[in-house]
Amino acid sequence: MSKRKKKPAVPAAPAANPETPEQAVDAIPADTQTGAEQPESAAQEIPAQPEAVSPPEAEPAPAEQAAPSAAAKKQRSPMNPIQIFLLNALIILTVLWLLFGFLLGLAAAPNGDMAPNIKASDLLIYYRLDKDMQAGDVVVLRRNDTTYIGRIAARGGDTVDITDAGQLIINGNTVSEPELHSSTPRYEGFVEYPVRLNDGEFFILADHRNGGEDSRYYGAVTTEDLLGTVITVIRRNHL
Numbered sequence: 001m002s003k004r005k006k007k008p009a010v011p012a013a014p015a016a017n018p019e020t021p022e023q024a025v026d027a028i029p030a031d032t033q034t035g036a037e038q039p040e041s042a043a044q045e046i047p048a049q050p051e052a053v054s055p056p057e058a059e060p061a062p063a064e065q066a067a068p069s070a071a072a073k074k075q076r077s078p079m080n081p082i083q084i085f086l087l088n089a090l091i092i093l094t095v096l097w098l099l100f101g102f103l104l105g106l107a108a109a110p111n112g113d114m115a116p117n118i119k120a121s122d123l124l125i126y127y128r129l130d131k132d133m134q135a136g137d138v139v140v141l142r143r144n145d146t147t148y149i150g151r152i153a154a155r156g157g158d159t160v161d162i163t164d165a166g167q168l169i170i171n172g173n174t175v176s177e178p179e180l181h182s183s184t185p186r187y188e189g190f191v192e193y194p195v196r197l198n199d200g201e202f203f204i205l206a207d208h209r210n211g212g213e214d215s216r217y218y219g220a221v222t223t224e225d226l227l228g229t230v231i232t233v234i235r236r237n238h239l
Helices: 021-026 040-045 070-075 079-105
Strands: 104-108 123-129 138-143 146-155 159-162 168-170 200-206 225-236
Touching: 040 104, 070 225, 104 225, 123 146, 138 200, 146 159
Parallel strands: none
Antiparallel strands: 104 123, 123 225, 138 146, 138 225, 146 200, 159 168
């Protein structure tokens, strides 16, 4: 009868749950208890990674070969300097024509009837579109194919009279004019006083009352006779 071989004894496994915390700590291997600390030899064994080498940057193309930008194309004008000058001159002339043809007017004082405020040959700029002219406004008017400069003394609805002593009377009231240096004489044989003005009529007087040509000479004027209200006086002798 053959003899059976005996199996070696297997040591018993340690208890899964230690009875005390001290026993649990003792059961952990020593190299695990040191935490994340690794021996220096392990760090030395890691081979160094080669540094990444960036490719060389491409050199910019020369300025001569670079295509023109969109901004440079926009700055180029299809017209030469002479054409640009002529275009600007045409625009300026058009604006001046519209300005002085419809809005403003330019006239020269024909004589010294408005002296000393306006002298002969002074340039006057007048406003054409003034539809509400008042007494005291200086106006440019056209009467009997002649240009006159005068000041409105009365308007439609007023009554004008001039005494033998040279006093101006409007609606029965004597007008005080301290800025004038002479009286307002009548011009016999031209106008009969008192003068009653209808709507749209004006009585014009020159500042130089002794000898100035105004409504005492050519009578009352209408709105159609008035060219505009003077807004600027330019002295010709100061140009």
